[in-house]
Amino acid sequence: MYNDYFGFRENPFNLTPDSSFFFPSEKHKSALDALVYAIQERKGFVVITGEVGSGKTTVSRTLLKRLGPNIKTAVINNTFISPKGVITLLLEDLGIEYKHGPKERLLIQLNDYLISQAKHDCDIVLLIDEAQNLSMQCLEEIRMLSNLETEKEKLIQIIMLGQPELRRKLESPRLEQLRQRVAVQFHLEPLNPEEVRAYILHRLNYAKSNGRPLDGLFDDEALNLVSRYSQGIPRLVNKLCDHALLGAFVAESQVVTSVMMKDAIEDFYIREDKSYEQIYQSA
Numbered sequence: 001m002y003n004d005y006f007g008f009r010e011n012p013f014n015l016t017p018d019s020s021f022f023f024p025s026e027k028h029k030s031a032l033d034a035l036v037y038a039i040q041e042r043k044g045f046v047v048i049t050g051e052v053g054s055g056k057t058t059v060s061r062t063l064l065k066r067l068g069p070n071i072k073t074a075v076i077n078n079t080f081i082s083p084k085g086v087i088t089l090l091l092e093d094l095g096i097e098y099k100h101g102p103k104e105r106l107l108i109q110l111n112d113y114l115i116s117q118a119k120h121d122c123d124i125v126l127l128i129d130e131a132q133n134l135s136m137q138c139l140e141e142i143r144m145l146s147n148l149e150t151e152k153e154k155l156i157q158i159i160m161l162g163q164p165e166l167r168r169k170l171e172s173p174r175l176e177q178l179r180q181r182v183a184v185q186f187h188l189e190p191l192n193p194e195e196v197r198a199y200i201l202h203r204l205n206y207a208k209s210n211g212r213p214l215d216g217l218f219d220d221e222a223l224n225l226v227s228r229y230s231q232g233i234p235r236l237v238n239k240l241c242d243h244a245l246l247g248a249f250v251a252e253s254q255v256v257t258s259v260m261m262k263d264a265i266e267d268f269y270i271r272e273d274k275s276y277e278q279i280y281q282s283a
Contacts, residue, residue, distance in 0.1 A: 002249035003207075006217070012207035013242040015235060017057040019065050021206055023199045023234070027189050028055055034186045035063045035159060039071065039125060043183035044154040045146050047131075047170065048161050050188030053235025056161045059188070060127055071123045079133040083141035090126060090145075111148055114155035124156045131162035136174055143178040190232030197223050199234060200241060218244070221258035229265050240264050 003011060012021075022028070031048055038046040050056045064073055074093035081089065084103045091098045091110060098109045117124055126145070128134070134142070148155045160166065167187070170179050191199055200223065204214040218226070222244065230236035241256075243264035248256045 002245050005249050006208075006245065007210040008207045009209035010207050011242070012203040013238040013245070015238055015242075017055075017061055019058060019061040021203055022058055022062045023055075023202045025191055025195045025199065027191070027195075028059055031056075031059050031186050031188050032062060034184050035059070036066070038159070038184045039067070039123065039157050042123070042153050042157060044149075044157060045178075045181045046157070046159045046184045046186075047166065047182050048159065048186050048188065049164055049167050051190065051233060052163060053233045054188045054190060055234045056188055057129060058234075060129065060159070060161055064127070067125070070121060071125055072117065073125045073127060076126070076128045077130065079128065079130045079138075081134075081138065083135075083137050086138055086141050086145075094124070107144075111155070114148055115150075118150065118153075118155055125159065126156055127159045127161070129161045131160035132164075132166040132169065133162075134169075136169075136172070139169065139175055139178055143175075143181060146178075146181050191234065191237075192232060193224075193227040196227040196230065196232055196237060199237060200226070203238075203241075216255065218256045218261075219258060222256050222261040225258060225261045225265065229268075239268060243267060 003009070014021075024032075035046060035048070037043075048056055048059070064075075067073065072094060074090050076086065076089050076093070078089070084106070087103060087106045087110060091106060091113075094113070096109065096113050098106060114124055128142070142158060142160075145156060146154065146158055164187075169175065170182070200218065201215055204217060208214055218241070226237055226240045226244070230240055240261065241264075244256045244261045247260040247263055248254070251260065253260070
């Protein structure tokens with residue numbers, strides 16, 4: 001609604017995990033580098049965790065865009081599945097023609113495919129998003145997948161993205177064998193206040209369609225507020241900035257003020273039945 005008014009070619013604070021908006025903070029770049037390293041070195045098993053909205057999916061989509069042509073990927077987003085469902089989704093996402101049957105038959109067909117790809121120097125990467133929802137049985141099945149290997153290297157690289165609950169699950173004694181196979185583990189921390197400011201400016205500049213400087217679009221106090229109430233979580237930064245820009249558009253203002261940001265914060269937290277003052281005291 002406000003894109004033309006502010007000179008954006010697209011919404012700078014869209015909530016979808018768009019890799020073109022990837023912000024290389026030290027934390028997000030380190031997570032991306034860890035994934036690239038693990039794949040290049042065929043480490044086999046990687047776990048990336050972070051709070052809801054911390055940017056895990058954006059990091060993974062940025063990774064997928066950077067992988068070379070000799071790497072084939074499969075992505076599982078629906079993690080409320082059975083152990084057999086993990087194998088079936090993997091076969092289907094890789095485009096493998098397979099014969100239906102018991103899980104053991106599916107694994108044989110998958111293994112044959114992986115071996116044939118390895119002979120052509122092609123790596124296979126399985127990326128599982130929202131992995132904290134996987135059952136213990138599914139996590140054990142994924143561990144078994146990591147056993148698919150030759151004498152020298154893993155046949156499949158597995159990346160699990162999840163909320164902190166995933167880390168707690170992996171600490172279970174039942175998953176000790178899986179935990180021992182994790183070669184790279186990284187926790188994505190929230191942005192600090194300076195990074196929040198840089199993140200906002202990064203998205204504004206990427207989305208703009210003209211030469212207008214945008215470093216003054218949000219006043220200092222508005223930036224302080226969004227940093228405080230988002231607690232450095234990119235998705236919350238996007239929500240608050242989007243709402244505040246809409247408020248500036250309605251008010252026909254060229255600057256997002258602290259008053260507009262306070263209104264955005266109140267609207268965002270209204271479902272908790274709290275006033276701005278109550279929110280301010282608890283933030």
